[in-house]
Amino acid sequence: MTIDAPEAVRLPSPGPRLRIAGISKHFEAIRALDEVSFEFAPREIHALVGENGAGKSTLVGVITGLLDPDAGTVELNGKPVRFRNPMEARAAGVAAVYQDPNLFPHLSVAENIFTGQYPRSGPFVDRKAMARAARAKLADLGFDLDPDQLVAGLTVAEAQFVEIARAVDSDLQVLILDEPTSALTPDESEKLYAMVKKLKVMGTTVVWISHRMEEVRFLADTITVLRDGAHVRTAPASELDDETMIRLMVGRSVVLDRVARTGSLGPARLAVEHLSLLGVFDDISFDVAEGEIVGVAGLVGSGRTEIAQAIFGLSPKMTGTVRVNGSKVAPRSPATMVDHGVAYLPENRDTEGVIASMSITANVALPSIRRLNRLGFMRARKERELAADQRQALSIKGRIGDPVSSLSGGNRQKVAIARWLATDPKVLLLDEPTHGIDVGTKAQVHDIMRDLARTKRVAILMISSDLPEVLAVCDRVLVIARGRLTADIPIAEASQETILTAATGTSTRTEAHA
Amino acid sequence: MRTAAGLAHALRELGGLSGGAGALRIRFIGVIVFQFLLIVVFTALAPRFLTWDNAQSILFTAAILAIAACGQTLVVLTGNLDLSVGSIMGLTGYIVFSIASQAPGLQPFVIVIAIVFGVALGAFNGFLVAVLEIPSIVATLGTLSIYRGLVSFYANATEVTSGELPRWMRTLAETSWLGLSSYVWIALVTVLIVGGMLRMLPWGRQIYAYGSNPRAAHFYGLNSTRIVIGAYIGAGLIAAIAGLLLGAQVGNINSLLASGIELSVLAAVVIGGVSIWGGTGSVYGAVIGAIVLATINNGLVLLQVQEFYRLVLQGGAIVAAVAVDAVVQKRVQSATTRRRIMGVEA
Numbered sequence: 001m002t003i004d005a006p007e008a009v010r011l012p013s014p015g016p017r018l019r020i021a022g023i024s025k026h027f028e029a030i031r032a033l034d035e036v037s038f039e040f041a042p043r044e045i046h047a048l049v050g051e052n053g054a055g056k057s058t059l060v061g062v063i064t065g066l067l068d069p070d071a072g073t074v075e076l077n078g079k080p081v082r083f084r085n086p087m088e089a090r091a092a093g094v095a096a097v098y099q100d101p102n103l104f105p106h107l108s109v110a111e112n113i114f115t116g117q118y119p120r121s122g123p124f125v126d127r128k129a130m131a132r133a134a135r136a137k138l139a140d141l142g143f144d145l146d147p148d149q150l151v152a153g154l155t156v157a158e159a160q161f162v163e164i165a166r167a168v169d170s171d172l173q174v175l176i177l178d179e180p181t182s183a184l185t186p187d188e189s190e191k192l193y194a195m196v197k198k199l200k201v202m203g204t205t206v207v208w209i210s211h212r213m214e215e216v217r218f219l220a221d222t223i224t225v226l227r228d229g230a231h232v233r234t235a236p237a238s239e240l241d242d243e244t245m246i247r248l249m250v251g252r253s254v255v256l257d258r259v260a261r262t263g264s265l266g267p268a269r270l271a272v273e274h275l276s277l278l279g280v281f282d283d284i285s286f287d288v289a290e291g292e293i294v295g296v297a298g299l300v301g302s303g304r305t306e307i308a309q310a311i312f313g314l315s316p317k318m319t320g321t322v323r324v325n326g327s328k329v330a331p332r333s334p335a336t337m338v339d340h341g342v343a344y345l346p347e348n349r350d351t352e353g354v355i356a357s358m359s360i361t362a363n364v365a366l367p368s369i370r371r372l373n374r375l376g377f378m379r380a381r382k383e384r385e386l387a388a389d390q391r392q393a394l395s396i397k398g399r400i401g402d403p404v405s406s407l408s409g410g411n412r413q414k415v416a417i418a419r420w421l422a423t424d425p426k427v428l429l430l431d432e433p434t435h436g437i438d439v440g441t442k443a444q445v446h447d448i449m450r451d452l453a454r455t456k457r458v459a460i461l462m463i464s465s466d467l468p469e470v471l472a473v474c475d476r477v478l479v480i481a482r483g484r485l486t487a488d489i490p491i492a493e494a495s496q497e498t499i500l501t502a503a504t505g506t507s508t509r510t511e512a513h514a
Numbered sequence: 515m516r517t518a519a520g521l522a523h524a525l526r527e528l529g530g531l532s533g534g535a536g537a538l539r540i541r542f543i544g545v546i547v548f549q550f551l552l553i554v555v556f557t558a559l560a561p562r563f564l565t566w567d568n569a570q571s572i573l574f575t576a577a578i579l580a581i582a583a584c585g586q587t588l589v590v591l592t593g594n595l596d597l598s599v600g601s602i603m604g605l606t607g608y609i610v611f612s613i614a615s616q617a618p619g620l621q622p623f624v625i626v627i628a629i630v631f632g633v634a635l636g637a638f639n640g641f642l643v644a645v646l647e648i649p650s651i652v653a654t655l656g657t658l659s660i661y662r663g664l665v666s667f668y669a670n671a672t673e674v675t676s677g678e679l680p681r682w683m684r685t686l687a688e689t690s691w692l693g694l695s696s697y698v699w700i701a702l703v704t705v706l707i708v709g710g711m712l713r714m715l716p717w718g719r720q721i722y723a724y725g726s727n728p729r730a731a732h733f734y735g736l737n738s739t740r741i742v743i744g745a746y747i748g749a750g751l752i753a754a755i756a757g758l759l760l761g762a763q764v765g766n767i768n769s770l771l772a773s774g775i776e777l778s779v780l781a782a783v784v785i786g787g788v789s790i791w792g793g794t795g796s797v798y799g800a801v802i803g804a805i806v807l808a809t810i811n812n813g814l815v816l817l818q819v820q821e822f823y824r825l826v827l828q829g830g831a832i833v834a835a836v837a838v839d840a841v842v843q844k845r846v847q848s849a850t851t852r853r854r855i856m857g858v859e860a
Contacts, residue, residue, distance in 0.1 A: 087735025102733045104726035105846045106538065106793040107719075115723045116734045124714040152538065152846040 015078055017042040017205040018174055023072035025058055032058040035072065036231045038224055040174065045196060045206045047220035050249055055229040056209050060176050064089040064096045076173065087116065093173035097180060101159045103151050110134035110147035113166045137165050141195050157188040175199060176207040181215060193219060213242055225249055266290025269459035270427045272311060275320035280306045281483035288459040293449060295474035296463040297499045303483040304463045305347060308429045312344035313337045324427060338367065341426035345416055345433060353416035356405040360396065361387035363404055363415050368422045390418035394448060410441030417448065428452065430462045434469060446473050467496045479503050537842040538794055541787050544838065545799060549806050556813035563816055570694065576808035577697035578760050582775065583782040583800040584708045585752030588745040590783050591725045593792025594643055594650035596749050599779050601661035603757030603772035606631045608665050608674060611761055615678035624680055628754040635661060636750020640743030658776065669769035676765030683762035697759060704752065709797045721745055725792030781828055782807055785835045791843050
């Protein structure tokens with residue numbers, strides 16, 4: 001099968017801990033991994049980087065036995081292994097902590113750590129020994145948690161610590177962490193860094209998957225770059241600078257440039273005054289002009305999403321006035337707002353933005369059903385034409401008959417956008433439109449947004465936590481803190497610092513008053 | 515209705531302070547408070563309610579329901595349902611006593627025969643749900659009908675009369691120890707055994723784990739098929755014994771024995787705080803649920819209220835209990851879903 005496999009790079013290491021040789025994996029037509037070969041040394045922190053869809057998670061799945069490779073072998077300490085499930089991998093000393101916590105919320109911390117391998121006394125679970133062992137384990141790792149507490153009462157970070165405690169064992173050889181800090185605060189991340197370094201000293205190979213450059217820089221001894229399912233390079237961290245690493249990841253240099261706006265602003269397309277929703281946000285007034293892109297920054301949980309959703313008619317209890325194209329509209333339901341040319345793209349595209357089991361065509365046509373039917377019947381050819389046009393315009397990968405579930409995150413997002421563009425909206429509310437999509441697709445989405453604003457004269461309101469993105473794309477930035485509009489900054493005066501000050505500074509002041 | 519709303523409110527308040535863990539704790543206390551309120555209300559309306567005789571009667575009514583609820587709890591904890599519980603009780607009760615009446619030599623072994631039946635019927639349920647992956651509500655709705663059909667076919671419109679039952683079963687049904695019916699003691703022992711198994715056996719812990727998060731159970735290498743089939747076998751076995759006890763109590767048995775009891779059994783389980791989404795609750799809660807139902811039943815009879823109201827109340831209690839569970843479940847889930855913090859590289 002692997003006759004044409006390129007000769008694996010021979011590293012002069014004294015026997016690798018884990019060796020990946022010629023691993024290939026296809027999901028139907030999509031090539032997730034293509035003859036990937038490289039090695040993990042013992043006692044190192046090895047960062048695995050690459051854009052979304054580069055094959056990192058698939059590789060982890062293959063190593064831990066969650067997925068069956070089409071070809072290739074995994075060797076642990078020189079011996080070929082093929083685990084049938086993550087438990088077998090763990091028994092052999094290979095453990096992974098995935099992006100989303102996989103815990104039992106109704107059970108205690110101790111039980112979560114020991115499920116599947118309970119300490120026994122006779123036929124019974126020895127609960128005392130279990131609590132004791134859990135306490136010792138948590139203390140060893142420097143986590144201050146009560147083992148009898150229910151996981152349902154933990155913070156996200158604590159839940160993640162439980163998962164790590166579960167994975168860590170005296171015979172642990174390889175620990176794989178898939179984007180472990182994406183939900184953690186800086187303080188919590190520090191704790192995790194310290195723990196990982198400790199594990200390395202104890203002899204474990206830590207595989208660290210991350211999008212955060214400074215984190216990789218800080219932790220990694222070795223860096224492996226994957227791109228489009230292929231192995232690009234494995235090198236000591238000292239030999240790869242940031243620029244090179246990004247270039248290797250995307251295959252070209254991508255910089256988020258500020259693009260000077262061309263064309264003037266028109267009259268206000270969307271104007272809101274004194275919007276309030278009890279306990280959520282208060283007295284919000286702003287407008288978005290024809291052809292303008294307005295960014296909404298603020299901490300997660302500040303009420304940004306709720307404001308956009310309320311404008312889209314998802315919170316009928318909201319008070320205040322909303323004007324679209326100068327005429328007053330009562331946002332009682334999404335259907336009303338769609339009729340007035342307002343579209344909303346939710347953050348959670350997989351559960352709210354697309355219908356994953358349906359084809360690209362069906363997804364794109366869904367909001368345009370009224371326009372596409374004749375005497376109550378859908379006109380299939382019109383539907384396909386519409387989908388084909390949008391696919392072309394947004395360069396969506398995949399055939400229009402493919403189910404959306406077969407696409408990558410970035411392409412799903414494009415389908416979600418296409419769905420609304422097909423209705424020819426006047427006002428577009430985007431909630432984290434590039435969250436979780438790779439750098440290349442991100443730039444494409446930005447281009448699409450600019451094009452919509454400049455040529456189609458759409459008014460765009462974009463919520464984003466990605467400050468470089470906000471600065472690159474928007475004409476103006478609104479900052480929300482604790483449900484209040486704390487700043488309205490023209491892009492010329494905006495910087496990460498000014499936005500942050502408005503997002504955090506005022507919030508503490510408001511809190512002090514309350 | 516007002517208490518239910520008040521309870522939900524208090525729960526939201528307190529739950530807000532301590533997250534999902536607090537909500538779970540309050541859910542259990544809520545049932546006990548509800549039972550207490552029932553006692554207060556019925557005592558106020560019908561003075562005869564609060565007597566030792568009446569308490570005995572309530573516990574006797576609750577006993578068989580509580581036993582069956584223990585079995586149902588096993589299944590509900592995995593996030594599934596067993597609607598065939600009444601049919602398993604009826605089929606086992608009728609066929610085992612019928613066999614024993616034709617072959618008197620088997621009379622001492624009716625319990626053993628019933629267990630064989632219960633395990634087989636439960637295993638078939640488990641096979642449908644865990645192996646064929648049929649949603650449990652459909653699978654057990656099917657077996658509810660199949661099992662009942664089988665016993666009707668077998669019975670061919672005849673009865674097993676009380677005189678044909680094994681003597682010792684009839685005696686047992688009428689015996690009291692320390693002022694309480696033997697059935698109450700049997701229920702107590704069943705609850706303690708099942709409760710102990712759930713708490714102390716690895717199998718019991720795995721039932722909770724699987725019900726709490728089936729996806730995580732897969733990652734933890736738990737054998738979900740074995741866990742679910744095990745729960746159904748346990749439920750079938752317990753239902754079979756409950757069927758025998760019910761038959762011995764009733765005396766003249768026809769093929770409709772225990773028909774329709776699944777609603778009360780499920781009601782006891784969910785009122786008692788076993789979440790319909792799985793993963794949380796206990797047999798102790800289910801028993802309290804059974805006592806709550808028996809209390810409502812008894813109180814309404816004393817007040818000479820029609821059967822119709824009992825059905826409305828029972829149904830209302832199920833809906834209210836599950837509504838509260840929905841709030842609790844949301845809290846528990848929110849504890850393990852991720853939040854993001856603004857991505858800042860200042």
